[in-house]
Amino acid sequence: MMTSSSSSNSFRLGVDGGGTHTRAALTDAAADAQGNVLAEGHAEAANLVRVGLPAAIxxxxxxxxxxxxxxxxxxxRITSACFGLAGVGNAKHHAAMLAALQNVFPHVALRLETDARIALAGATDLQPGVVIIAxxxxxxxxxxxxxxxxxxGGWGPVMGDEGSGSYIGRRALEAVVMAFDQRGAPTSMTAEVLRQFGVTAAPELPPVIYDASPEERQLIQQKISQLSRVAVQCAQAGDWVATQILQAASLELARAACAVITQLDLNHTRFPVAYVGGVFEAGELMIAPLRAEIQRVAPQAELGAPLYSPMVGAVKLAQQTL
Structure with a gap:
């Protein structure tokens, strides 16, 4: 939520930094306990694993x-802050990022959390529950x-990220080359995938993808992730291959959520499960299979949108820092 500006002398900061975007929010540190946002700022990715520490900072x-x-x-004038960032789950990465943040914001009482923790804080308003981020x-x-x-989950693009935009995009790319080989069914995704990479036929894809310079590889990975939108558009238009990709992605996300539910012994209790992230813009194509699988494991689970954004979740955690 966004409110009018404040005359406060001190401010609280919440930052949500992922693999594509970074969002910062300021609230009144003296008067606001609800996370009402006075101003927002935006930039590119802050995942140090994907873009490196200097670019992330x-x-x-x-x-x-x-x-x-x-x-x-x-x-x-910022007195407390919580930074919720992708890529800091590893102790080494967490220490490197924390040191860099303390150097940039030496006057701030800050805490560094994963993007998952701030998403959970926002989704449930600091109450018990589960969040799925994709x-x-x-x-x-x-x-x-x-x-x-x-x-x-959360094991990164090489060992994990099942159900994510990167996962869906890669499978869209695979579907195109499999269709070309006649190993898979034809798909309407082909034309748009080829257009995204500036080629006219599947055999032209390998040089574009594999011969990229180190500087270009990040852009290639972003393009692959963005192919998830192509999969969604084609699935919404009735493409069977794209629909199967989204259903598989949804079930992968459900597997992760069900693992968390079991670890927390929530299978027979009532609790919220919130979904966060661009993948869920696909609507019921992603949400319906997810709901069915989660409720098979936890019948009283209530799947829905988050109460607050991850950015506001970071603000709420910053409130606990002082």
């Missing part, structure tokens, strides 16, 4: 500075009434 600074500029303040990457996590935290 630069994008975080850009997003924070944009939010500060909208309120005509400088960053020194954007560029994917992960599920949750917390029960005893305060136990559990997660499943």
């Amino acid at each position: 630069n994008n975080i600074q850009r997003a924070v500075n944009e939010a500060c500029d909208k309120l005509n303040i400088n960053a020194e 954007g560029t990457g994917s992960i599920s996590c949750g917390i029960n009434r005893a305060g136990k935290f559990a997660r499943a």
Whole structure:
């Protein structure tokens, strides 16, 4: 939620940094306990695993500075902050990012969490429940009434990210070349996939993808992830191959959520399960199979949209920092 500007002397910061976008939000540190956003800033990815630490820090600074500029303040008036970032689940990456943030924001009482933790905080408003995140990457996590935290997935593009935009995009790409080989059914995704990569036939794809320079590889990975939108559009138009890809992605996300539910012993209780991320813009194509599989394992689970965004979840966690 966005409200009018504040005359506060101090501000609270929440940052949501993923594999594609970074969002920063400022709230009134003195008066606001609800996470009402006064100003937002936006930039590119802040996942240090995907873009490197210098680029991630630069994008975080850009997003924070944009939010500060909208309120005509400088960053020194930020007293507490929570940064929820993809790629910091590993202890080494967490330590490197935390040190970099402390160097950039030395005056701020800050905490560094994964993007999954802030999504959970926003989705359930700091209450027990489960969240499924599917954007560029994917992960599920949750917390029960005893305060136990559990997660499943989030292993990155090489070992995981099942059900994510990257997963769907790669399978769309695979479907196109399999159709060309006559190993798979024809698909309407072919024309748009070829157009996205600037080629006219499937045999022209390998040089574009495999001969990319180190600087170009990140762009190639982004293009592959963005093919998830092609899969969604074609599935909505009735393409059988695209529909199968989305159903498989949905079931992968359900497997992660069900693993979390079982770890937290929530199978026979009533609790919310929220879905967050661009993949769910596909609507019921993704949500219906997800709901059915989760309720098979936990019949009282209530699947729905998050109460608040991950960015607001970060703001709420920043409130606990001081």
